[in-house]
Amino acid sequence: MDQTLLEPATSAAAALVRGDLVGLPTETVYGLGADATNAEAVAKIFAAKGRPHFNPLISHVASLEAAEALGVFSPLARKLAEAFWPGPLSLVVPRQPDCIVCDLACAGLDTIALRVPAHPLMQHVLRAFGKPVAAPSANVSGRPSPTIAAHVREEFGDKLALVLDGGPSAVGLESAVVAVSGDQATLLRLGGLSREALEAVAGPLLSPDASAKAAPASPGMVLRHYAPRAPVRLNASSAEATEVMIAFGPGYEGAEFNLSPSGDLTEAAAQLFAMLRAADALNPTAIVITPIPETGLGEAIADRLARAAERSC
Ligand code: TXA
Ligand code: MG
Numbered sequence: 001m002d003q004t005l006l007e008p009a010t011s012a013a014a015a016l017v018r019g020d021l022v023g024l025p026t027e028t029v030y031g032l033g034a035d036a037t038n039a040e041a042v043a044k045i046f047a048a049k050g051r052p053h054f055n056p057l058i059s060h061v062a063s064l065e066a067a068e069a070l071g072v073f074s075p076l077a078r079k080l081a082e083a084f085w086p087g088p089l090s091l092v093v094p095r096q097p098d099c100i101v102c103d104l105a106c107a108g109l110d111t112i113a114l115r116v117p118a119h120p121l122m123q124h125v126l127r128a129f130g131k132p133v134a135a136p137s138a139n140v141s142g143r144p145s146p147t148i149a150a151h152v153r154e155e156f157g158d159k160l161a162l163v164l165d166g167g168p169s170a171v172g173l174e175s176a177v178v179a180v181s182g183d184q185a186t187l188l189r190l191g192g193l194s195r196e197a198l199e200a201v202a203g204p205l206l207s208p209d210a211s212a213k214a215a216p217a218s219p220g221m222v223l224r225h226y227a228p229r230a231p232v233r234l235n236a237s238s239a240e241a242t243e244v245m246i247a248f249g250p251g252y253e254g255a256e257f258n259l260s261p262s263g264d265l266t267e268a269a270a271q272l273f274a275m276l277r278a279a280d281a282l283n284p285t286a287i288v289i290t291p292i293p294e295t296g297l298g299e300a301i302a303d304r305l306a307r308a309a310e311r312s313c
Contacts, residue, residue: 002120008164009124015161016041016129021048023138023152024125025166026117028088028175028192029145029273030152031060031135032160033125039102042134046104048159050141055219056107057134058090058115058175062126067091067114070099070132076202077180083201086118088171088192092179092218105134107219115175121166137174144226144273144308147172151277172270173300177218178205188218190300192269226273228280228287232309236288244284246275248292255290256282265297272301276308 012022016033019041024033032048034041036059046053061067064081071093073081080091095101095112106112117123126133137145138152146152149165176191176198187195187205199205208218230244239245239255247255249263257275259268279287294302 002124005121005124006128009121009128012125012162012164013128013130016125016131016133018161019044020161021045021156021159022125023149023156023160023163024122024133024135025119025149025164025169026060026122026135027119027169028117028171028173029147029169030138030149030163031122031133032138032152032156033060033133033135035129036060036101036105036132036134039104042102042105045134045136048156049136049139051136052141053104054107056109056113057105057136058113058177059101059105059132059134060115060117060122060126061132062123063116066126066132067116070096070101071112071114072096074180074182076183076185080178080180080185080198080202081116084193084198085116086123087116088118088173088175089198090115090175090177090189090191092177092188094181101132101134111179113177119166119169121164125164142227144228144276145174147270147273151274168270168274170270172272172274173297173304176300178202179218190303192297192300194296195299196296226276226304227308227310228276230280230284231286232276232305233286233288234305234309235291237290239288240285242285243288244279244282244286245288245290246279247290249290252290259292265293265295265301268292269297269301272304 147169171192173192176193177189179186185202245255246257
């Protein structure tokens with residue numbers, strides 16, 4: 001136990017016990033946390049985010065052992081958990097019959113999304129609280145996920161009992177969501193782990209369409225997401241005077257923002273949401289993004305940007 005983390009973690013755990021909402025740091029993005037076993041507390045998450053009740057939440061726990069009390073792990077699910085936990089992977093597995101997470105957190109489904117986050121402060125909170133914490137990304141529905149504590153305060157103001165500051169999120173993209181049904185794994189959401197890294201452990205991943213019968217698609221993925229207020233234009237090579245450019249890689253000296261001047265996709269992922277927010281704050285007529293390779297984490301970056309560019313639904 002790190003003594004300097006003990007005091008903030010204890011305050012957050014006390015707020016969770018009271019049924020309050022807490023802003024919590026994780027290595028992917030900041031979460032809006034509540035006691036997953038308390039339906040009234042979980043209802044506050046849906047209300048604060050303006051989130052549709054059919055969209056289930058991820059329950060966060062401190063260890064695989066704690067996760068196995070809530071969900072049923074097939075050998076493949078356990079293999080994935082052992083390879084990537086703690087870390088940026090959420091596993092959707094069948095709920096245990098005596099799972100203590102409330103139905104509302106799982107949107108009434110017979111499956112549950114579970115994650116063991118790596119952030120040391122979040123680990124301390126989970127161990128101090130001793131129960132699962134339901135936490136979606138700490139943004140109003142449809143907005144970019146927060147990657148620093150100040151963005152969480154920007155989204156929710158004084159609706160939160162407490163926002164724990166754990167510094168900038170190291171990964172910067174939400175967790176990859178993988179549903180495991182027996183020996184079949186379906187990639188429901190691209191995220192802070194590349195498809196290649198997941199497939200090195202699990203073998204080829206199914207896509208939600210191909211396995212619609214075996215595993216329902218992630219309800220959250222049907223929604224427009226991650227969008228700043230300004231329209232977003234992708235694969236651009238230049239910006240008008242009233243537009244703001246977010247570039248990637250070398251050769252864009254005039255750009256206001258660059259996700260990674262050296263062309264590093266891990267750095268770009270960590271910067272993405274904060275730069276979308278900073279660009280949006282300049283009130284441009286559009287945010288233009290230069291091409292980004294769709295390999296490794298670039299695939300998840302492209303997914304988030306495509307959603308940010310989607311204006312119509
Ligand atoms: O990195 C993350 O995953 C962050 C941090 C805070 O942990 N959390 C996060 O939560 O991004 P949220 O609620 O924004 O996204 C959770 C995704 C949604 O797309 C939701 O539909 C899906 O997981 N999900 C949750 N439970 C599910 C289930 N039982 N079946 C299918 N999809 C599920
Ligand atoms: Mg989210």
